[in-house]
Amino acid sequence: MLMKQSPLSENISYNTSQTQLEEAAAIIKLDPAAFELLRHPLRELHITIAVKMDNGSTKIFQGFRVQHNDARGPNKGGIRFHPDETIDTIRALASWMTWKTAVMDLPLGGGKGGIICNPKAMSTGELERLSRAYIRQLGSFLGPEKDIPAPDVYTTPQIMGWIADEYSIMQGKNSFGVITGKPLALGGSAGRGDATARGGIYCVRDAAETLGLNPAGERAAIQGYGNAGSFAHKLALELLGMKVIAVSDSKGCIYNPDGFLYDALMEHKKTTGSVSGFPESAAISDKELLELDVTVLFPAALDSVITETNAPDIRAKIIAELANGPTTPEADSILYNKGVYIIPDLLCNAGGVTVSYFEMVQNSYGYFWEEEQVQQRLEKKMKTAFMEVQQTSQTYKVHNRLAAYIVAVKRVAEAMKLRGWY
Ligand code: GLU
Secondary structure, rough: OOOOOOOOOOOOOHHHHHHHHHHHHHOOOOHHHHEEEHHOOOEEEEEEEEOOOOOOOOOEEEEEEEEOOOOOOOOOOOOEEEEEOHHHHHHHHHHHHHHHHOOOOEEEEEEEEEEOEEEEEEOHHHHHHHHHHHHHHHHHHOOOEEEHHHHOOOOOOHHHHHHHHHHHHHHHOHHHOOOOOOHHEEEEOOOOOHHHHHHHHHHHHHHHHHHOOOOOEEEEEOOOOOHHHHHHHHHHHHHHOOEEEEEEOOOOOEEEOOOOHHHHHHHHHEEEEEOOOOOEEEEEEEEHHHOOOOOEEEEEEOOEEEEOOHHHHHOOOEOOOOOOEEEEEHHHHHHHHHEEEEOOOOOOOOOHHHHHHHHHHHHOOOOOOOHHHHHHHHHHHHHHHHHHHHHHHHHHHOHHHHHHHHHHHHHHHHHHHHHHHH
């Protein structure tokens, strides 16, 4: 019998990830040594980076790379640039990558990296120097067979391009396979740009079918209008015929009961830097957005936004988690008991890492697929994982997140066992 462990940190995401693992481990009666191995990252590196700023000063940044578990294959996961980054958040996110790649049955492990910085207050040149310095410090720790980073919060294909270039210089040869989410001209994959949102939209379609709902004409709200959130808007309209009535970003939240057109809103965001102030929209609060009467709520920003405090007031029928870790375990139970259908992050946003994996495959054999092929393969992978999670939730009579954990932890534990780790 596993004992409940006391939290190791004050960090909500970290504690969430530990509680989720504990719950799954208890249900499948995971071997105690395997459990202890999975509670901690196998490796982590803390780095200090000095960057010459445009005004001639030198600024010092802290960065991290956490490799949670590589039993099933090389570590995989994004790099975040965020002012509130902490090592504990990265630890949680690295473990979520282990579970995500396992749920998708990709031959990969889990990792995550980050730099404490505010990219919005930095020039392009400063960002380039910061990104290059990051890989110079971590280079020997990364590589196509060891650990492959990718974009995440506030990191872009251009940043991936600089990192691929710097790593190639370090290797004395082109070695673009060290990172995914690259621009197409540098070995990126067709279809990587909208892959996270696309995978999530495929899941929403399957969830709606399970609930006997037709998404066409139904309302959706999107918290976060970055890569995943903005493409979710586009694809919710294009693939599901939904109406997106509220969206937000770090600067504000807008609402229009008739729904927003994608092209016009994207244009507004590009010119003004925010969705805020879009014509014919009312400003609402983030709390109001999360609690709107919608069929689908897409949390597509940061972690721990749906908690025991607001969960009782959430009215969405389906929560499609495009962000990592948006829901705390207490909120999970409240929502499950209310009958809200959660498509957990490990599944809902796994389209991104799945197409990253396709990018790795294409890089390693130097032959690139058409966008249509990428989308078809993604759709198939999402469908299989969706069905496995659904089936597991019925078998064990648990909510979808716990079901996703059960699928993932079993797979990772099996690989560790076969490798003789316990
Ligand atoms: N950052 C994304 C995630 O959290 C993508 C990771 C990847 O492509 O490796 O899943």
